[in-house]
Amino acid sequence: xxxxQIFTTDLISSLKTAGVKKTFSNGEFILKEGEIERNLxxxxxxxxxVFLLSEYEEQSIRFGFEGSIINSLASxxxxxxxxxxxxxxxxxxLRVISKEKVSALANKDFDSLTGYKSxxxxxxxxxxxxxxxxxxxxxxxxxxxxxxxxPNLFQKIPLKYIASYLRMTPETLSRIRNS
Amino acid sequence: xxxxxxxxxxxxxxxxxxxxxxxxxxxxxxxxEMNEKYAPNEWSILExxxxxxxxxxxxxxxxxxxxxxxxxxxxxxVFKSSIIGDYFVNLIKIRPDKVKxxxxxxxxxxxxxxxxxxxxDRFLKQQEQLKSLLDQAKYVDMTKxxxxxxxxxxxxxxxxxxLRFMVYHIERHVTQADNIHRN
Numbered sequence: 001x002x003x004x005q006i007f008t009t010d011l012i013s014s015l016k017t018a019g020v021k022k023t024f025s026n027g028e029f030i031l032k033e034g035e036i037e038r039n040l041x042x043x044x045x046x047x048x049x050v051f052l053l054s055e056y057e058e059q060s061i062r063f064g065f066e067g068s069i070i071n072s073l074a075s076x077x078x079x080x081x082x083x084x085x086x087x088x089x090x091x092x093x094l095r096v097i098s099k100e101k102v103s104a105l106a107n108k109d110f111d112s113l114t115g116y117k118s119x120x121x122x123x124x125x126x127x128x129x130x131x132x133x134x135x136x137x138x139x140x141x142x143x144x145x146x147x148x149x150x151p152n153l154f155q156k157i158p159l160k161y162i163a164s165y166l167r168m169t170p171e172t173l174s175r176i177r178n179s
Numbered sequence: 180x181x182x183x184x185x186x187x188x189x190x191x192x193x194x195x196x197x198x199x200x201x202x203x204x205x206x207x208x209x210x211x212e213m214n215e216k217y218a219p220n221e222w223s224i225l226e227x228x229x230x231x232x233x234x235x236x237x238x239x240x241x242x243x244x245x246x247x248x249x250x251x252x253x254x255x256x257v258f259k260s261s262i263i264g265d266y267f268v269n270l271i272k273i274r275p276d277k278v279k280x281x282x283x284x285x286x287x288x289x290x291x292x293x294x295x296x297x298x299x300d301r302f303l304k305q306q307e308q309l310k311s312l313l314d315q316a317k318y319v320d321m322t323k324x325x326x327x328x329x330x331x332x333x334x335x336x337x338x339x340x341x342l343r344f345m346v347y348h349i350e351r352h353v354t355q356a357d358n359i360h361r362n
Binding site: 027029032033053054055056058085 | 295304
């Protein structure tokens, strides 16, 4: 295993053991705009979405399902008010671990630090993939890119949220899937 | 109605500020209180606010377009209401002496939707947008600029009337929401 894999495995196992178990019902908020994100979440079961609210609509920007590690990242890193909401979109069980605990884990020894750094690099790379998604003009192509990354997306997340993530209407998404 | 454009905007900004502050206070209520209703066929606080969001989603973009389509004017202009504009505004404006119930177009009716705190947050974002548009409207001819209306393709309103309608319509339903809370 690489340092990143070892660190991620360590992180997940401490999320499972040290993380506080919390259950959310469908539609319940885990974090709201303006609040400061102080935790990291591991999704044990269910599904959650991170979204941005504008004057007119909600824009889904990230999903978490079974096995995902997720939070409102910029707020967590900078300790600034979150621009995003995090909402449970099914009955969801999370393991919640504080930033302090994640820090302690990352700073445990040299290998952990290397692993943590490598995990952050992966996250940055994923953000760039997402940026390319949003710059991709063709809706069909956008869907294809996302399905390559998450083949089981439609099994986990309701269609209307996937449509918002892809920046298209639910009708367009249905049409593309059926053609 | 005839009024100096900048004076009209000042009046509308004051009412807008009041509406915003009232809703900011309502935001502190528990979500269950915001969803509560006193009669099955009446709106909850969140339904009142969502109704305004539906209007805002139609009107804010058309107001913005109307402003951007105009050349800016440097000296203050007089705004003159149209007959139909004045009629609409007086229809929805609240009067201290009586509350007249009105019915709502189906596409603007939030009845029975599942609503959350984002309804309030979105409203507050729309209020910021409205305030910014009011500030910009001062610098265009609000009699010459027009917007479409949500109820008919055949009517256009003068920008000044659309702004009056928006602001008084918001005041009406924010008062309604506040009354639900007080009762």
